[in-house]
Amino acid sequence: MSIELRKHIEKITPLSDKEFDYILSHFTTRKLKKHQFLVQEGNSVPNDFFVVKGLLKASFTNTEGKEHILQFAMEDWWICDYQAYFNQTNATLNVDCLEDVEVLSLSLSNREKICADLHKIEHFFRRKSNMGYVALQQRILSFMNSDAKGRYEQLLKQYPSLFQRVPKTLIASYLGVSRETLSRLTT
Template structure:
């Protein structure tokens, strides 16, 4: 398992064995079952998660209507959390749920700070990950603002081809902001 984390980090920067041992000491391995929550709205967000295996969905639920908005999916080699709540140490406004049995490495806010303070390379690593996350979020917002349903679906297939085989159509429809019926027409 620890090789997965090391390979992920070393896609951005090399680490000596001693540096990786320091990094690894700040993570905890956790396993979750399908439908289990890693984060629930209104609760404290203790961790940011690196997905080793499995699939997660990050969701915001409207308080008055109960309508769900899927913010993102996270699969192997991705990071996920309610990052606003994690960084500001406020209550979650998003829920993170397993769509499959999932294994993650968790880093607490305190351990995250210790990593940044203790190894400057990790500042660069997390900055790169944050930048790529920001770019993906910006691309998603622009897609929602400027693309029709068919274009958004095609973009999703192009960017994440395996996601459509792992996620039920009803959840893909919610993520794309279309009805299940509209997605079924696009799917054929």
């Protein structure tokens, strides 16, 4: 499992074996089964998660019971309820497993410690955060400027493998359309 994390970090910054061993010592491994919750609305969120294996979704269910999917996360991605994690409040999102999952967990205190001790890791997380802000802005703008077909085509182009792993009802929820609308877009 550790090799995946090292490759992930080294896409941004090189590491010595000693540095990586130190970083890895601050993570814990978790394995979950399909349909289990990694984060559950109303609970505390002490950890951020790097996905080693499997597929998850982060979602919010409104008062009418409609699920809104904010994010999917597959191998080599991070997932969490970041508002709850960074503010140390209770989750407003659910993060649940769409497949059996293996993740590496990093507590906020351990994140702060390794960032303080290794400038390289502080740089890594800053770059990851910046890329996340850009992706979020693009997603918001796609909802403002693109129709359902445009959002579908953009998602298909960016993440074609997602369509092999995620049921169409969940893709529809992520795109903000009904299952029927998605069916019309795919024919």
